[in-house]
Every structure is written in structure tokens, then in C-alpha cells.
Amino acid sequence: xxxxxxxxxxxxxxxxxxxxxxxxxxxxxxxxxxxxxxxxxxxxxxxxxxxxxxxxxxxxxxxxxxxxxxxxxxxxxxxxxxxxxxxxxxxxxxxxxxxxxxxxxxxxxxxxxxxxxxxxxxxxxxxxxxxxxxxxxxxxxxxxxxxxxxxxxxxxx
Amino acid sequence: xxxxxxxxxxxxxxxxxxxxxxxxxxxxxxxxxxxxxxxxxxxxxxxxxxxxxxxxxxxxxxxxxxxxxxxxxxxxxxxxxxxxxxxxxxxxxxxxxxxxxxxxxxxxxxxxxxxxxxxxxxxxxxxxxxxxxxxxxxxxxxxxxxxxxxxxxxxxxxxxxxxxxxxxxxxxxxxxxxxxxxxxxxxxxxxxxxxxxxxxxxxxxxxxxxxxxxxxxxxxxxxxxxxxxxxxxxxxxxxxxxxxxxxxxxxxxxxxxxxxxxxxxxxxxxxxxxxxxxxxxxxxxxxxxxxxxxxxxxxxxxxxxxxxxxxxxxxxxxxxxxxxxxxxxxxxxx
Numbered sequence: 001x002x003x004x005x006x007x008x009x010x011x012x013x014x015x016x017x018x019x020x021x022x023x024x025x026x027x028x029x030x031x032x033x034x035x036x037x038x039x040x041x042x043x044x045x046x047x048x049x050x051x052x053x054x055x056x057x058x059x060x061x062x063x064x065x066x067x068x069x070x071x072x073x074x075x076x077x078x079x080x081x082x083x084x085x086x087x088x089x090x091x092x093x094x095x096x097x098x099x100x101x102x103x104x105x106x107x108x109x110x111x112x113x114x115x116x117x118x119x120x121x122x123x124x125x126x127x128x129x130x131x132x133x134x135x136x137x138x139x140x141x142x143x144x145x146x147x148x149x150x151x152x153x154x155x156x157x
Numbered sequence: 158x159x160x161x162x163x164x165x166x167x168x169x170x171x172x173x174x175x176x177x178x179x180x181x182x183x184x185x186x187x188x189x190x191x192x193x194x195x196x197x198x199x200x201x202x203x204x205x206x207x208x209x210x211x212x213x214x215x216x217x218x219x220x221x222x223x224x225x226x227x228x229x230x231x232x233x234x235x236x237x238x239x240x241x242x243x244x245x246x247x248x249x250x251x252x253x254x255x256x257x258x259x260x261x262x263x264x265x266x267x268x269x270x271x272x273x274x275x276x277x278x279x280x281x282x283x284x285x286x287x288x289x290x291x292x293x294x295x296x297x298x299x300x301x302x303x304x305x306x307x308x309x310x311x312x313x314x315x316x317x318x319x320x321x322x323x324x325x326x327x328x329x330x331x332x333x334x335x336x337x338x339x340x341x342x343x344x345x346x347x348x349x350x351x352x353x354x355x356x357x358x359x360x361x362x363x364x365x366x367x368x369x370x371x372x373x374x375x376x377x378x379x380x381x382x383x384x385x386x387x388x389x390x391x392x393x394x395x396x397x398x399x400x401x402x403x404x405x406x407x408x409x410x411x412x413x414x415x416x417x418x419x420x421x422x423x424x425x426x427x428x429x430x431x432x433x434x435x436x437x438x439x440x441x442x443x444x445x446x447x448x449x450x451x452x453x454x455x456x457x458x459x460x461x462x463x464x465x466x467x468x469x470x471x472x473x474x475x476x477x478x479x480x481x482x483x484x485x486x487x488x489x490x491x
Contacts, residue, residue: 102219
């Protein structure tokens with residue numbers, strides 16, 4: 001996946017990876033050394049909290065926790081790779097795109113996800129996909145070693 | 158798991174799990190913010206943590222998030238206020254809410270309408286949040302009992318000013334890194350101050366030590382039972398405090414014989430450069446504004462290195478954004 005991404009990056013363009021909290025930020029951080037091993041250097045890193053941009057505040061639960069967005073570089077002009085763990089309805093990505101646009105104007109935004117599980121409710125597709133499953137009626141659970149000590153993807157029927 | 162999953166329930170379960178995790182964030186259950194006395198320490202910490210996320214909204218190029226888009230906030234102010242009202246207005250705008258002012262001077266309360274009728278009329282127009290300041294203690298509680306929308310107390314009589322208390326806590330935590338164990342002095346017209354009461358409740362819940370300082374007429378013994386220490390000799394204790402929060406002396410009170418003259422008050426309790434030299438070197442000086450320069454605080458001190466006065470105003474925005482967001486979210490989930 002990192003190879004695929006690095007091949008797509010136009011030369012001379014500043015590169016940034018931005019992960020959607022939580023888990024997307026951990027995946028984004030892991031992507032940096034992988035991109036370096038494919039010759040992409042000086043990659044900026046940021047993490048994004050999209051709670052304030054969601055369209056489903058009333059439905060998400062008793063209280064969505066607002067975390068800080070930590071993007072301390074100017075996104076303008078960057079080739080920005082947005083990273084999330086699971087792509088499902090597309091609503092988080094819609095929120096993330098709005099959040100990034102409010103910070104500035106990247107040259108390009110691409111979407112990389114670990115799992116694409118189908119079930120889209122918005123016309124949003126990933127540019128880079130780790131695993132594709134057709135699990136619209138199943139439950140996909142991603143665990144990362146940063147969180148639970150173990151890297152695994154479970155699909156429960 | 159069996160059967161088709163419901164993404165909404167899944168999301169709720171995930172959020173619930175995150176909240177039940179040890180050390181995880183709590184849940185804000187309150188539709189209204191009426192006082193700090195009624196909040197738990199965890200509630201207060203959750204507001205302060207949430208405000209952290211709102212702080213950078215004010216510093217980026219688009220100073221707005223869409224969190225309360227399409228919601229309506231009403232400022233219902235029965236007392237003069239410039240900074241608090243402006244702060245709530247700006248906070249609502251940065252959450253993309255619409256905000257209107259409903260001030261006493263132009264309203265039908267002059268024509269004899271009761272508070273209960275006024276707020277029910279306002280709510281009937283489809284309002285989501287009422288921000289209220291009223292000279293009568295308990296007015297926000299009365300309103301909250303009569304409407305279904307969120308009610309936020311922006312100061313009620315001598316009772317409480319919870320968002321000021323929260324922004325003071327936020328400013329102390331920002332400067333000192335903690336609240337627990339801090340020694341905080343609140344100096345001046347404590348008996349008439351809703352800021353003092355909100356500060357006291359918030360600070361005690363988070364483990365700080367609070368001393369009220371002022372003449373006996375303004376710091377009566379009754380406050381001891383609320384958990385504060387009392388002191389009538391500022392000079393004897395000034396070197397003990399990590400934070401000194403100065404209250405405004407309302408000049409109209411001079412005539413009511415609570416102290417002989419502004420000059421004498423200032424000489425005994427005013428925060429001057431000379432007194433500051435005897436304070437802790439890293440003391441944080443605060444004031445809820447507006448300042449009477451030369452009365453409770455000298456101009457040099459208000460503008461000095463140790464003064465957090467303008468920082469308090471900036472932090473007030475983030476804290477009020479957090480409060481409106483959390484209350485509205487709780488009301489939509491209930």
C-alpha cells in the first residue's frame with residue numbers, strides 16, 4: 001500500500017499524512033517510515049478530530065468526546081493523504097474533508113483506508129485500500145497494537 | 158454477534174465502551190448549566206478537557222466549526238453586560254449557531270410579562286439554548302423548570318456565574334498545569350460576588366484550597382461553612398498564594414458603609430506593585446473584569462507579566478463553546 005501511495009505522489013510536492021482519530025492517526029503515523037522506505041521524505045503528520053463536523057451528533061451516543069485536532073503545519077499546497085481504519089458509510093470522511101478545508105487548501109487530498117467494508121451512504125471512495133470486504137451486514141473491528149497490543153481485523157457475521 | 162447490525166447502535170456501543178474504559182472520558186449528562194455547585198468533579202474536568210479542543214478554533218483561518226449549525230441561541234439579559242454577552246455571542250457564532258439578543262430594556266417585561274411567560278414565548282419560536290443573566294438568584298433554575306431547551310446561567314444575582322468559574326479554572330489549569338493543591342485567594346467583595354461562589358465550588362471540587370480575603374463587612378464568617386478559609390489581613394497572607402483572583406469593587410457600595418472610602422479599601426486590599434513584591438514569584442493574578450484601576454488593582458499589575466486578565470477573556474470563548482456544545486448534545490440525546 002505504501003508503495004502504491006508513494007508511486008502516486010507527484011515529485012516536488014510537499015507530502016502530509018493526516019489520520020482521523022482514533023486509530024486513523026495511529027495508522028497515519030505508521031505510514032511515515034513506510035513511505036520513507038519508498039523514498040518519500042519530509043512527510044508532515046497530523047491528527048484530526050471530526051466530532052464537531054459530524055452530521056449525526058444526536059445519534060452517536062450519550063456524548064461524543066471532543067479531542068484536539070493536532071495539525072501544526074499549513075495544509076495549503078500539500079499532497080495530503082487522509083488515513084482512516086475502516087471506510088463504511090463515508091460520513092466520517094465527508095466530515096474530515098470539511099474539517100481539513102477549514103484549515104486551508106491542500107493541493108490534493110487522497111484517501112487511504114485499512115479496510116473498505118462497503119455500505120456507502122455518500123459518493124465517497126478510497127484511493128488506496130488495504131483490505132476490501134463485502135461486509136455490509138457484518139461487524140468489522142480493527143485493533144491496533146497501539147491500542148490493544150495486537151494488530152488484527154475481525155469480521156463478525 | 159448475530160443478525161444485521163445497526164450502525165447507530167454500533168456507534169453508541171463504541172462510545173459507551175470508550176467512556177467506560179478506565180481513565181476514559183466521562184459523559185456529560187446535563188441539558189442545563191445552572192451552577193458549579195451542582196456539578197461533579199468529573200463534569201468539571203470534562204468541560205475543561207472539551208474546551209481544550211475548542212481553543213484552536215479561534216486561532217485558525219476559518220474560525221468556525223459546524224457543530225451547532227442550524228441551532229438558535231438567545232441571549233436573555235436582564236442586567237447590563239458587555240463582555241459576557243459578547244463572549245457568548247462569539248462562542249455561539251464559532252459553533253455556527255444563530256444568535257439573537259433579547260434585552261430587558263426592549264422587551265415586554267417592561268409591560269408586566271412574567272419571566273415564565275417570556276421564556277415560554279421565546280421557546281415557542283424554536284430556540285435551542287437560552288443564555289440568561291438575571292438580578293434574581295435562581296432565575297435560571299425557574300426558567301429551566303419551564304422550558305425544554307437548554308438553559309445556561311450567565312450570572313444570577315449573588316448566586317453563581319458558572320461559565321466565569323469554569324474559565325477561571327481553565328486559566329489556572331493552563332498556567333499551573335493542575336488545580337489540585339493550588340492555594341487560591343479570592344479578594345474583595347465576596348459577599349456580593351457570584352464569581353466568588355462559582356470559583357469556590359469549582360476549586361474545592363477539584364482539590365484546591367480557597368481563602369476569601371477582605372474586610373469583615375465583605376467577607377462574613379458565614380462563608381467558612383462553605384469550605385473557604387477567611388482572612389481580613391491581606392498583607393499577613395499574601396506570600397502564600399499560587400493564584401490571586403481579585404474581585405471588582407462596585408463603587409456604588411461605598412455609600413452603603415461597608416467600608417469607609419475607596420482609598421482606604423485600596424490601601425488595605427488593593428493589589429499594588431508593592432504588594433506583588435511580597436507575593437510568590439510565580440503567582441498568577443486574575444480578575445473577572447471590568448477592572449477599577451487604582452481601586453482593587455493598580456494598572457501596572459493588571460497589565461503586568463503575572464496578569465492573566467486577557468487570557469481569561471480568550472479562554473472564556475473556548476469554555477463557553479464547550480458548555481453550549483455539551484449541553485446541546487446532552488439535550489439531543491435525551
